[in-house]
Amino acid sequence: MSALTRRRLVLGTAGFGAAGLVGGCDPGAPQLRPNPYGLSDWLTFAGQRLLLARQPLAREFGPEAISAVFPTINTTDPDDPAYRRSKAAGFSDWRLPVTGLVARPGAFSLAELKAMPARTQITLHSCEQGWSAIGQWTGVPLAQVLAAAGMRPEARYVVIRTVDGWWDSYDLFDALHPQTILAYGMNGADLPVAHGAPVRLRVERQLGYKSLKYLSSIEAVDRVDGIGHGRGSMVAGLGFSWYAGI
């Protein structure tokens, strides 16, 4: 669906909310699907952005709530040769490039990320398959990393790629949220390989598939409608919604 059609959608629902709250009017936003699902995706996105306008935190729990077993799905040990070498070296040579619309493009080592201000949160992980589990995550807020790289004002989205070939994008509303962290610790220990070592993303107000594992790069961009299928994420190409707040 073209940006023009999307703009018409926004205009057609004028009064639903301040247009500025509704990312659908953003010219670089992921393209809506050219079918009725584009409309329901947009309604869900716009409705939740209104609900979340004051940027509440997702619920956090005490340590007693941590699940004894936290399921793992999809990749649980990437067979990428470079990843295997890095894993064998305790990820000492691992680097996370931060590029795109930043004043100081570069790459962070695990030690550098751990030296930055950290956040620990015990949250409920909700998988689109229906299961849910509670885990404790420790990491550096993505906002800290973007600030350290000097993200430029024209940046509107953050594209994150992984060792196992996944990629997804996040608008700044979620990317800069305090609970959106690059987690290197889980339940008080180093992040296990099965859960995305050395660093995974946590996006607590969306379904689990937005919390990518095995991060390999971060890129700040002004639009995502030209990447991949233009729908903002790898899984959107498989028929899943880019926005996964539901």
Add this chain to the structure above:
Amino acid sequence: MMIETTGRPFSRARHPAWVRLTHWTGAAATLALMVSGTAILLALPKLFWGETGSNSAPAWITLPLPVDLEQTGWARNLHFLAAWIFVLNGAAYLALALLRGHLRRRLLPAPAEIKPRALAGEIRDHLRLRCAAPPTGRYNALQKIAYLGVLLVLAPLILLTGLTMSPGVTAAWPELFTLFGGRQSARTIHFLSAFAMVAFLAIHIWQVLANRPVTLMRGMILGRAGNAEETR
């Protein structure tokens, strides 16, 4: 199931257009929700209580369904599209039913109808399959209670438990978790209330088939079984 009238006999009764439109829109959305909801359930055909639940945790109930992880893509798309239609359509119906007095005059049982003795008599008649429609064509008390129960209890319960599974909505309204006792509890109640909806629909459709199906279907599609003027 019965056609609403202003006290005229059946042959002169009529469903207003907005009732017919919202009825069939809701029916289509409900069918889509049932099909897609079942497909979503196949990814984890187990139910749990509390916040957490997965294949590595003991389940309250394991449903006798095949496990299929590949259906959630299309099924979630269809479920949420149908859910938006179901909710907007239901809200429109409820608003019109309130504004036009439909709820009060057609659906709210009269005090005499819900006296224990009257209700017991109706239940007895239904169990003996002797539930002749009231001669005026009004809904009987059990129908009124069933319709109001679906409209004011079951449908809102399904909606709210569905929203409790949304990480975005619960970030804004964490009270939903408190209300239902956790995400998995909400998922379980969502399934149980959807199952109750299916049971209601089975009886609803059976009652139509058992009581002049052609007349009743004509009434809900074309509005008229005879040439009566429109009621509110």
